[in-house]
Amino acid sequence: MARLGVNIDHVATLRQARGGTDPDPLTAAILVELAGADGLVVHLREDRRHIQDRDLTMLREIVRTKLDLEMAADDAMAKIALSIKPDLVTLVPERRQELTTEGGLDVANHRDRIQKIVDLLRDGGIPTSLFVEPSLDQIKAAHKIGAAYVELHTGRYSNAKRSKEEDEEFEAITQAAKLAYKLGLGVNAGHGLTYKNVKRLAKLPEIVEFNIGHSIIARSVMVGLVQAVREMKELVA
DSSP: OOOOEOHHHHHHHHHHHSSSSSOHHHHHHHHHTTTTTTEEEEOOOOOOOOOOOHHHHHHHOOOOSSSEEOOSSSHHHHHHHHHHHHSSSEOOOOOOOOOOOOOOOOOSSSHHHHHHHHHHHHHOOEEEEEEOSSOHHHHHHHHHTTTTEEEEEEEEHHOOOSSSHHHHHHHHHHHHHHHHHHHTTTEEESOOOOOOHHHHHHTTOOOOEEEOHHHHHHHHHHHHHHHHHHHHHHHHO
16 A cells, blocks of 8 residues: 655745745644645755745654655755754755756766765665656666665656557656665655546555645645545555
8 A cells, every 4th residue: 555745845835925924834734644644745945935944843843644855965955854854855856947846866877976965864864765767777876875765756657648658658667666676675656646647656566655746735725635635645545
């Protein structure tokens, strides 16, 4: 049975749009857990466009399931992570001008830099997940540097316009998940997943967790956050 991690970044995005205090990501976190989610995901960006440092500190105090901190692979972020002690750090690529994370880490070609952060976090008692494309080379590289998990980037699968394209991306995710599992890595998946396209991936036994944000928060505008989380939880489980 796969777990569901709910990304609440866009609750903070809405708050920051007016520069006020509502809606509160902390209240959202409580509702998400009450709805049965298995964890919370937040991305602390360099430009602090949504989640703020105070949010992260307070979330660490109230989250009772699992707190997954997405962050860039750099020393400044690693220092914050070592102070906060999330249950998992997911290293992601980050560009200031992007609307959302646009692709996976190139672990194979930036091994030394990523290795440094993985080692630093592991020595501090924090396991790491690497957000990567469903590429066999990237899976092998993630294994070599000692990551505990990979999170397979499902963006191309989610954005496929034709069934053939979706089938090709599904096959790439399938093979990447199988290799990661064989190498002893935990396998998560996320990016762009919706209530419709997650069903197919939920059948892959190697994927232990789906991390989903935008579609759940968008659905919650219509039906409420608790109901939106429960609907997605049923699909992935």
